[in-house]
Amino acid sequence: MNVQWQQKYLLEYNELVSNFPSPERVVSDYIRRCFKTDLPWFSQVDPDNTYFIRFSQSRSNSRSYTGWDHLGKYKTGVLTLTQAALINIGYHFDVFDDANASAGIYKTSSADMFNEKNEEKMLPSEYLYFLKGCDFSGIYGRFLSDYWSKYYDKFKLLLKNYYISSALYLYKNGEIDEYEYNFSISALNRRDNISLFFFDIYGYYSSDMFVAKNNERVMLFIPGAKKPFLFEKNIADLRISLKNLIKENDNKQLLSQHFSLYSRQDGITYAGVNSVLNAIENDGVFNESYFLYSNKRINNKDVFDAVAFSVKKRSFSDGDIVIKSNSEAQRDYALTILQTILSMTPIFDVAIPEVSVTLGLGIIASSMGISFDQLINGDTYEERRSAIPGLATNAALLGLSFAIPFLISKAGTNQKILSRYTKHEIRTLNETNIDMFLEEYGINKNSISETKVLEVELKGSGQHVNIVKLSDEDNKIVAVKGNSLSGIYYEVDIETGYEISSRRIYRTEYNDKIFWTRGGGLKGGQSFDFESLKLPIFFKDEPYSAVPGSSLSFINDDSSLLYPNSTPKLPQPTPEMEIVNYVKRAGNFGERLVTLMRGTTEEEAWNIARYHTAGGSTEELHEILLGQGPQSSLGFTEYTSNINSADAASRRHFLVVIKVQVKYINNNNVSHVNHWAIPDEAPVEVLAVVDRRFNFPEPSTPPNISIIHKLLSLRYFKENIESTSRLNLQKLNRGNIDIFKGRGSISSTRQRAIYPYFESANADEQQPVFFYIKKNRFDDFGYDQYFYNSTVGLNGIPTLNTYTGEILSDASSLGSTYWKKYNLTNETSIIRVSNSARGANGIKIALEEVQEGKPVIITSGNLSGCTTIVARKGGYLYKVHTGTTIPLAGFTSTTGVKKAVEVFELLTNNPMPRVEGVMNNDFLVNYLAESFDESLITYSSSEQKIGSKITISRDNVSTFPYFLDNIPEKGFGTSVTILVRVDGNVIVKSLSESYSLNVENSNISVLHVFSKDF
Structure with a gap:
């Protein structure tokens, strides 16, 4: 191995570690985003510099936000809001509201007095309720998934290089003999009758260890060990060697770390890996025969593909836990990945002449004094924190999340040094150097077969590479390394012999010939030649x-x-x-x-x-x-x-x-x-x-x-859209209407059929003697003519339509920034009820229509002078929207009221409604109080609008003025209602809000919020 190859390996290895997602950073960023969306009044709060502090004593203070203040000497625990989330601080409080007296949220972590002068206007109980609804495990899991999607191939390639370089290093240093070295290399291609098996203990499979054996020798590969290859004559001898090894130093603990956290723990009726190892060590109920207990063969063509998949799968095995849990069986699952990645630290040191220190082991855990045993088994904050020596007392990490950023930062530092001194240019074969290369190695270009392999030993590194011609690139000559079983190769740097993971080549055998292609895929032994079809483009x-x-x-x-x-x-x-x-x-x-x-x-x-x-x-x-x-x-x-x-x-x-x-x-x-x-x-x-x-x-x-x-694509957003959308749907399915708070309106003119049946009706001043009631369903073919034309409703825009939740708002809709990005999947049915041209539209839906796991949303879009009414009577819910498409002073609170009542009458089976009296919003209140069990009016109230102010109150009628004279003119209101079936019962909730709107940048700010349970 030449120095350049070693430097390249360590550079890519440090990239793998330095890009590992830190749980603390993921959780912190998630909290910040949620503050801006779910709790916009906390949008300025920094969770990493705001503190959740618990106290042993408190005293009443009418001026503080919590109603209490505290002396600094009585504080018993100080955590940032992020730290509090990581350790699941809610488990310390049986009743969340009790936290308001014994804890507080403050701008500083140190003070003689904690009171209104240094507090944040946030109740501890409010933060605890917020944390209860957060899916940190799911969020972190998605970042983990993104990490794997980007680095899976590189991880696999580095693991392979680690294996080969370790074998070569041990051979050159006399720690394994020539036969053992050749055996380790032959094992990769199953030569010499070698078979590969997963390593297991009592049926629990290691994620990254494997066994190779034939009739003459057995080899165990243990990544991360000082000597990663253990050779014996047969399985029986290997088992005895392992039993002796686990009795030395920390080998038992180190061996167990190659198994998932779940596999290590005991169940109620069975023993886990740790108990089995203890019994083997002490000659208990288990003996060495429980090593290699199942004899499960590795069938993957590329053994490192099997290992990489196993490691990836293991990383999600404890996916419900992020950092800390009450249960002894649930620990820091992020360690399960990092442990394997750390195991790939090269066993050789990389010397860089320009740097006075040797790099390579600087990232390895043991060289930094990190106690992984303490990280795994430490139960208290202090125990787990102390596992890493030299960290500042206020380090903003817990448990393994202490370790990960520390390791990542070390890797980042190493990478900067390496990047500074390691040459980056990629030296593949190309038009400018091919002739020189062939001359240097005495190769005649015509002697390179299109369908065969020519092997060359690179003079600079001693690496063996194949010189081949690409069938799908006009027989371009390239140098490659790879695995003949998997058929996947990579172009190499012709100086170092190092594979370039972004330049993949495929080897395909057909009719006793070998085809090398860049794109992969053959049809009848040849690539699909689209050029031959003479397509226009x-x-x-x-x-x-x-x-x-x-x-x-x-x-x-x-x-x-x-x-x-x-x-x-x-x-x-x-x-x-x-x-x-x-x-x-x-x-x-x-x-x-x-x-x-x-x-x-x-x-x-x-x-x-x-x-x-x-x-x-x-x-x-x-x-x-x-x-x-x-x-x-x-x-x-x-x-x-x-x-x-x-x-x-x-x-x-x-x-x-x-x-x-x-x-x-x-x-x-x-x-x-x-x-x-x-x-x-x-x-x-x-x-x-x-x-x-x-x-x-x-x-x-x-x-x-x-x-x-x-x-759901994450390509243009750092935040996880799929995970956030899934979490929103989960909350909605539990009847949580708060997912809509502060997030603007939902409004789309799409038309898609939805599953629940409902009736709809229209009453419009432009057709005073004509009323329309629709008894049939809305379908996918288009919009109902009575809710979409130039006579009733605005020309070109439907006034009543249905659609599903994969697209919640149109791109042109103002005030819908959040819902243009996120979705509620096509399991959600949406009914959009807007006003008619000069009148009202409305719907009536039976609650029994609502199915479990398929929520229904009724939205009115943006309100700008209109009125919406939600009413319930028995097992039916009604929603009516009245107003005009062209502003008409005083219309909505007079004639608009009449049209709204006419729609209600149509929906309650009165085919020719007659509404008489002085029309104003007070009339509407009285009508609803007498006709329905309960109702909510969301309306615009102003001295400038005739009859708009509501001057009376009725017990079963709630009112919410989204516009008042003191509200900024540039704004709008919203009204959204949800129907969700939970445990056999239908939950009905309605949310009304008022917003200010910056037209230039489409930013919105919530002004007032009102919610009602029906």
């Missing part, structure tokens, strides 16, 4: 990392091809509403061509492009089936008019753009909005095919064309 998409100067240069598996805007190089899909209109009038527009997109696999893209059919079918579609919707005898392929959906579906796959006649398409039973089903045999014109694999192998899972995947 075909090209390979380039990732952000290939664009000079891109601010997203760190992204190598995505591009700006379709998102946020489609590239001019591609034909644009036909607008959705145009397609809807064509389909509705298929008799007139059946021959009209529309343009659609689809993300699909390489093979399906090839078949579509080759056979010019929607599903790549070679069969003929019979004309008799056209226009009849889904046929049981037909297969259908979905395409979309939405570029965001096509972008999400085609990433790491292929994009296909087609033209198809309207008569072949329908949207019956399609998966998502803006999608159209086309018979597989339908003829299409292929306009473009784009290879979007970005030099990666195509994932084995077929692409999902769903737009939800775009909405």
Whole structure:
């Protein structure tokens, strides 16, 4: 191993560690975001510099926010808000409200007196309730998942390099002999009749240790050990050696760390790894035969793929716990990953001439005096903190979260030093150096076979590499290293022999020949040659990392091809509403061509492009089936008019753009909005095919064309959108309406059918003798004409529509910033009730319609002078929205009241309502009080509006004025109602708010909030 290779290894190793997600930072950032969204009045609070302090004594103080103050000498515990979250501080209080007397939240951690002068205006109980609803485990798990998605391949490659370099190092230093060295290398390709097995103790499998054996020798690989390879003649001897080893020093503890935390713990009726090891050590009920108890074979072609997957799986095995738990069986699960990563610290030291110290072991735990045993088993804050010597008393980490940032920072420091002195240029074979390289090694270019392997030993490093020609790149010559069993290779640096993980090459055997390809995938032994199809447009998409100067240069598996805007190089899909209109009038527009997109696999893209059919079918579609919707005898392929959906579906796959006649398409039973089903045999014109694999192998899972995947994408947001959306849905399904507080309005003009049945009605001044009541459902084909036209309602915009929660608000909707980003999945049904042109719309829904796990939301969008009413009577809920589309002074609180009451009468089975009396909001209060069990009016009140002020009160009528004369003019109100079935009962809650709005930047601020349980 030359020095350059060692430096490169350590540089990538430190990158792996330094990018490991710190639980403390993840939790801190999550709390900050929640303060801005869930508790906006705390948006300025810094959880890392604000303190949750407990006291042994307190005294009454009417001036303080909690009603108590405390002497500094009586404080018993000081934690930042982040630390309090990490140790689950709520477990220290049986009743959260009791915390207001015995604890406080302060701007400083040290003072003689803690009172109104240094307190934050936040009750400890309020923070505890907030923490109770947080899913820190899920949030951290998502960051962990992101880490693996980015570093999985690098982890696997580094583990392999660790294995090979360790074997070579031990051999050159005389610690293993030549036979043992050759055995360790042969084991990787199963040569010499070698088989590989997972290492286990009593059926508990290690995540990163494995056994290789044949009839002559047995080898145990233990990453992280001073001597990672243990050789014996047979399994029996290996078991005895292990028994002797665990009796020495800390070897038993070190061995157990290669098993998940769950596996180490005892259950009620069974023993875990730790108990088994103790019994083996002390000749108890278990003996050495419980080593290698199950004999489970590793079937993966690449053993390091099996190990990497096992480590990844292990990292989520204790996924419900983040840092600390009451249960002895639940510990810091983040350690399970870091332990394995630390095990990959090279056993060699890396000397850099320009630096006076030796790097390599600086990151290893033992060299820093870290006691992992203390980190695992320490039960108190002080015990766990003391596991790391030299840390400041106020270090803002707990348990393993002490260790991780410490290790990460050390790794970061090492990496900076290495980056400074290690050469970064990648020296692969290319047009400028290929001739010189071939001459130096005496290789004739023509002697390099397209389908065979030429092995060369690099002079600078002694590394063995293969010189091959790429079948899919005009026989370009490259130097590679890899595994013939897995078929995955990597281009190498021709100076050091070090693999470059971003330059993957595939080896495929077909008809006794070897094909080397960059893209992977063969058809009949050859690559899919899209160029041969002479398509109007075909090209390979380039990732952000290939664009000079891109601010997203760190992204190598995505591009700006379709998102946020489609590239001019591609034909644009036909607008959705145009397609809807064509389909509705298929008799007139059946021959009209529309343009659609689809993300699909390489093979399906090839078949579509080759056979010019929607599903790549070679069969003929019979004309008799056209226009009849889904046929049981037909297969259908979905395409979309939405570029965001096509972008999400085609990433790491292929994009296909087609033209198809309207008569072949329908949207019956399609998966998502803006999608159209086309018979597989339908003829299409292929306009473009784009290879979007970005030099990666195509994932084995077929692409999902769903737009939800775009909405849940993390590509442009640091925060975890999927996890936040999931958490919001969980809270909603428990009847928690607080997820809407301070987050603006929900409003979309999409139309999608929803599962619950409801009745709807309209009363409008422009048609005084005509009332409309709708008894049938809203469907996917479009909007009801009485709730969408120029006579009733604003032209071009529906006034009553239904949709599902994967898209909550339109991009053009003001005051909906939060709900444009997050979603509530398509399990949520939404009814949007707006006002008519000059009158009211309303709905009536039976509570028995609501299903478990499928919440219903009724929203009124933005209110700007309108009035909304929510009323309940028996098992029915009503919601009515009255107002005008063009401002008319005094209308809503007079004629608007009459139209609202008429809608209520229509929905309570009065087909010809007659409403008489002096119309004003007081009239509305009296009407609701006498007609319904309980109700809520959300309205605009002003001296300038006739009859708008409510001057009376009734016990069963609540009122909320979202606009008053002293509220800023630029603002709006909201009204949202939820219906959720929990444990067989339907929960009904309504939330009304008023907001100020900055039109220039669309920022909103909540002014007043009112909620009501029905």
